[in-house]
Amino acid sequence: MLERVICLVTGYLLGSIIQAGYWYGRFKHIDIRKYGSGNAGTTNVMRTLGKKAGMTTYLFDALKPIxxxxxxxxxxxxxxxNELLxxxxxxxxxxxxxNFPFYLNFKGGKGIAATSGIVLGLLFYPTHCWAFAVLGxxxxxxxxxxxxxxxxGSLMGIGMWFVEFVIWGCVGWLPLSGSVLYECYGVVFIITLLGFIQHRGNIKRLINGTERKVGQKRTEEVK
Incomplete structure (x- = not known):
């Protein structure tokens, strides 16, 4: 149990401190969380500050879990x-x-770039885990x-990752078994669920047909 807590805390500190979108915005003398969708994630940074800023943000956010x-x-x-767990x-x-950096009033990104970094990190893991990144x-x-x-696209990507992870476990392609395997299912499910929770506003706009499409740009300050 102690190992699990250590890994969770280590990840939280890395995820909080390396808040790429926020620091990139500060370099440009703005608080990115006051623009566009109001979060410090890749998509909002790209829409607000351009493709270079967005790609830089994604790179650092994806590197954190790796x-x-x-x-x-x-x-x-x-x-x-239980290394995979x-x-x-x-x-x-x-x-x-x-998503919830302690020094920014727990207001960060939506977790998609960080989640994709987890999937990319599995490229270096043995067995069939490389397929997660390709399929994602x-x-x-x-x-x-x-x-x-x-x-x-983001929600479908992480949703399918969870489904694929369970399938891989069922057919014996993951180096886990028994209760540890089911525990790992639970952790991956929580990661996936967090992505959907953080996108609840997007989901509502998708249902209402008001979600912004690729190419649309909004940079007005959030009140």
Missing amino acids: MCMAIIHFVFGNKNG LMMYGGLGVVLGH ALTFGLVTYFSKYVSL
């Missing part, structure tokens, strides 16, 4: 056969820190391309 997973690998290894706890911590990129790319909604 860094956390690397730390967990070198500190704990797989001596108890500990990595998911670390990833959950990063998403929580990214395809899902996000195709849904976003045809719907023109980044939010829909």
Whole structure:
């Protein structure tokens, strides 16, 4: 249990401190959370400050869970056969820190870039975990391309990741078994659920047909 707590806290600190969108905005003398959708995530930074700012934000936000997973690998290894579970706890911590940074009144991003970083981190994991990143990129790319909604592509991407993770576990493609496997399902589900919760406003606008499409830009300050 202590190992799980350590991984969760380590992830939270990394996710909080490396708040790329917020610090990029400060470099440009603005609080990015007062513009556009009001969060410090990649999409809002890109719409407000441009593609270079958005890509820089995504790069750093996606690197956070990869860094956390690397730390967990070198500190704990797989001596108890639960390395993947500990990595998911670390990833959950990063998403929580990214979404709710302690020094910014718990107002950060929506966690999609950080979640994608978890999936990318699994590229370096043995067995069939590399497929998560490939399928995730395809899902996000195709849904976003045809719907023109980044939010829909993001939600479909993380939703399918959870489904794929469960399928991989059921067919024996994950290096976990028994109660540890089900615990890992639960952690991945929480990560996915956080993404949907943080996008509840987007989901409402998608249903109402008022969600902004790719190419639309809004930079007015949030009151």
